């Protein structure tokens with residue numbers, strides 16, 4: 001299987017229903033997939049950054065294989081707009097909705113309206129606390145644990161740390177639970193400062209905050225930055241301050257651009273724990289498709305992460321997500337929520 005993580009974002013952002021030729025049906029598939037043209041909306045909260053572009057590319061690829069007409073509503077980190085988009089999707093008469101991130105308090109009631117209208121809904125990384133809505137996640141506790149165990153392996157269990165966190169995002173909140181437990185299990189790890197921002201300029205805004213944090217806390221040796229945009233910001237700050245050789249960054253997520261930043265000469269980005277976001281996007285579409293076909297799916301669907309260290313990436317000579325997918329099975333495919341009638345190959 002070949003993953004095209006580099007798919008141009010523009011090619012997947014606006015796949016509207018109007019004017020689209022109806023997608024073909026799949027022989028032997030249950031209704032309505034035997035006829036094709038099944039309308040599904042993917043409603044994102046965040047679309048900036050490699051993770052979300054790759055997630056959307058994977059979702060689009062899986063949708064095409066299932067004869068789904070997928071409309072992707074681009075997120076703008078705007079809760080009111082996401083709410084309106086869910087209402088628009090209901091009015092468009094879609095069969096299914098994938099809600100990708102968001103703030104539960106601003107969308108919970110419109111998601112319930114969609115469910116009441118007979119629309120099948122699944123959610124990625126937003127806790128809607130709705131028994132009709134399966135939740136997809138990347139096993140965030142495990143993801144944070146993998147990164148933090150590597151931090152201890154490389155730095156011992158006594159160090160001064162910086163921590164990047166923004167509350168209110170389900171994956172970051174789950175990773176934070178692991179960070180809190182890690183600190184209580186390792187009392188000589190001292191959190192000197194925490195900072196972070198999620199916006200359309202997450203990396204550069206985090207870099208500004210990281211610079212101030214490093215200047216105020218020159219004894220920081222390790223930074224836990226469990227989102228690749230955070231890690232990029234911290235790395236940028238360390239480079240600008242000339243302290244890249246004095247700190248090590250442990251993160252979440254991976255992209256082709258991240259691999260380049262992790263493996264480049266003198267990079268302080270020591271390791272990341274990650275899934276392939278394109279695989280997570282594909283799993284999200286399969287989950288909603290199975291629900292539309294009337295098949296039960298688990299309430300919680302997990303795509304497991306893998307640890308990627310700087311040393312291992314350099315040694316393997318891996319430069320892109322496609323090369324990673326060729327070496328690590330979980331980066332090319334997931335067995336989560338699938339069925340005989342769902343085509344296995346995405347590209």
Ligand code: SR1
Pocket residue numbers: 051125138169171172198226227228252253
């Ligand atoms: C602001 S939330 C960012 C995270 O969402 C996804 O789970 C990615 O892993 C990313 O780290």
